Amino acid sequence: MKLLIMEDDVAAARSLKEGLEQAGHGVDLAHDGDQGYALARQGHHDLWIMDVMMPGRDGLSVLKALRDEGRRTPALIVSALGEVDERVEGLRAGGDDYVVKPYAFAELLARVEALLRRAHAFGGSPETSLELADLKIDLLSRSVIRAGQAIDLQPREFRLLEYLMRNAGQVVTRTMLLENVWEYFFDPQTNVVDVHISRLRQKIDKSFATPLLHTVRGEGYILRAER
Amino acid sequence: MSGMWLFVMILLLGAMAAGVGFWWVRRREQKVAMLRERLVTVTQCARQTGDNIAHDLRTPLTRLRGDVEAALRQDDAAAHRATLERTLGEVEGMQSIINALLTLGQAEAGGIRVKKRPVDLTALLEEMLELYIPSAEERQLRLEGRIAPRMLIEADRQLLARIFSNLLDNALKYVPAGGLIMLTGAIKGGRAEITVEDSGPGVPQEMREKIFERFTRLDSSRTIASGAGLGLSLVKAFARLLQGDVTIGSSSLGGAAFSVTLPASAASVSTPFPR
Numbered sequence: 226m227k228l229l230i231m232e233d234d235v236a237a238a239r240s241l242k243e244g245l246e247q248a249g250h251g252v253d254l255a256h257d258g259d260q261g262y263a264l265a266r267q268g269h270h271d272l273w274i275m276d277v278m279m280p281g282r283d284g285l286s287v288l289k290a291l292r293d294e295g296r297r298t299p300a301l302i303v304s305a306l307g308e309v310d311e312r313v314e315g316l317r318a319g320g321d322d323y324v325v326k327p328y329a330f331a332e333l334l335a336r337v338e339a340l341l342r343r344a345h346a347f348g349g350s351p352e353t354s355l356e357l358a359d360l361k362i363d364l365l366s367r368s369v370i371r372a373g374q375a376i377d378l379q380p381r382e383f384r385l386l387e388y389l390m391r392n393a394g395q396v397v398t399r400t401m402l403l404e405n406v407w408e409y410f411f412d413p414q415t416n417v418v419d420v421h422i423s424r425l426r427q428k429i430d431k432s433f434a435t436p437l438l439h440t441v442r443g444e445g446y447i448l449r450a451e452r
Numbered sequence: 453m454s455g456m457w458l459f460v461m462i463l464l465l466g467a468m469a470a471g472v473g474f475w476w477v478r479r480r481e482q483k484v485a486m487l488r489e490r491l492v493t494v495t496q497c498a499r500q501t502g503d504n505i506a507h508d509l510r511t512p513l514t515r516l517r518g519d520v521e522a523a524l525r526q527d528d529a530a531a532h533r534a535t536l537e538r539t540l541g542e543v544e545g546m547q548s549i550i551n552a553l554l555t556l557g558q559a560e561a562g563g564i565r566v567k568k569r570p571v572d573l574t575a576l577l578e579e580m581l582e583l584y585i586p587s588a589e590e591r592q593l594r595l596e597g598r599i600a601p602r603m604l605i606e607a608d609r610q611l612l613a614r615i616f617s618n619l620l621d622n623a624l625k626y627v628p629a630g631g632l633i634m635l636t637g638a639i640k641g642g643r644a645e646i647t648v649e650d651s652g653p654g655v656p657q658e659m660r661e662k663i664f665e666r667f668t669r670l671d672s673s674r675t676i677a678s679g680a681g682l683g684l685s686l687v688k689a690f691a692r693l694l695q696g697d698v699t700i701g702s703s704s705l706g707g708a709a710f711s712v713t714l715p716a717s718a719a720s721v722s723t724p725f726p727r
Binding site: 310313327407409410411413414415420421424 | 547579582587590613617624
């Protein structure tokens with residue numbers, strides 16, 4: 226995938242570029258809003274990563290202009306401002322997701338992958354079920370079956386599993402889970418997500434030979450069939 | 453005669469003008485005095501906060517510097533990696549202090565725009581229980597709720613959740629295994645009152661006023677692992693942003709009781725006794 230980073234801090238942009246290239250993506254860099262706008266308009270990119278505060282045109286007005294021209298490339302907004310209303314403003318300007326500086330690279334990468342995947346999943350008819358190996362969830366009856374055996378989940382556990390299934394094969398972070406499963410935009414001090422994950426793991430993995438839900442140390446969780 | 457009247461009139465007007473002038477000057481003086489007092493408090497507060505920040509950041513910085521210098525004297529890749537990992541941990545700790553301070557500064561200066569919407573407080577508190585009960589059980593604690601039905605308030609859901617999450621984080625941190633934490637919510641006299649109380653060690657009387665101040669911790673060890681001592685300051689600032697407040701008292705369970713009061717919506721059902 227080809228990504229465009231708009232970031233005025235040259236050192237930050239360089240380490241971000243290196244990280245994303247190591248993850249297998251092609252990366253173009255722009256160091257101010259005008260350059261970013263010009264590059265984005267060429268239409269070569271699968272995702273834009275834009276810093277809000279840049280010299281010249283700021284990230285949000287660049288994004289707004291691009292959206293007004295009908296460009297639908299997914300955009301990840303990166304901002305030093307972390308409050309909820311700033312996030313809302315970013316999403317209103319046309320952003321698809323939002324990370325706060327200084328972020329962990331793993332957090333940013335996980336969100337980039339989730340956005341790229343979501344963009345490619347669009348277009349088909351809405352799914353009524355999701356499957357991974359011998360695990361199957363029915364989104365209409367909200368039932369879960371593994372290897373022919375019904376698994377009883379609480380409503381929140383179902384949402385957690387659904388989110389993991391939709392992002393199967395990719396790392397999701399604790400923050401992503403809090404935002405998407407609980408709709409909380411802050412990180413509690415207690416390891417609340419970890420405990421919910423371990424309960425879900427008990428239910429979907431414990432009595433089966435192959436574990437599906439794995440911990441990725443220092444990053445988050447991943448649901449996948451192979452180890 | 454008319455000259456006399458004129459003289460009296462002038463005298464009266466003069467006296468009135470003098471009175472108004474005097475009143476105006478006094479009012480200004482009072483205002484100036486009030487402003488001066490406020491400024492002194494703010495300056496003291498800022499100085500104290502500055503000192504605390506310096507202390508709180510200097511401790512991890514000292515560790516970090518020592519660690520990095522020691523690593524530079526070595527020539528061992530594994531040791532370098534371990535140092536980098538510890539460095540990242542220290543950086544994350546400092547980051548969370550700075551983030552909390554920025555949020556706190558913004559909240560206290562009214563810089564956070566509060567988007568008030570009708571919030572189903574009953575549902576929110578039940579969600580909080582659902583989110584925290586597994587973590588409580590993991591620590592061998594019981595977390596229970598007595599939450600009145602159909603409580604509606606005009607508030608910001610994220611700020612509310614941050615308030616209760618901070619209070620529950622605190623309780624989970626301080627209540628020893630085997631203890632009980634109780635989350636209560638009810639409407640009393642047109643206000644919603646939400647209490648997080650526990651069977652823990654409680655907060656000594658002399659600490660109760662200080663506990664909402666920045667960098668106050670019950671344990672005197674100033675390590676990042678024990679938290680920066682900003683959680684309760686944030687709770688207070690958020691409660692005030694929502695035209696509410698938070699107070700601390702003793703719980704009948706034996707420990708601390710933190711009570712948050714918030715303006716309730718007129719649509720709420722008044723339920724003095726939680727179910």
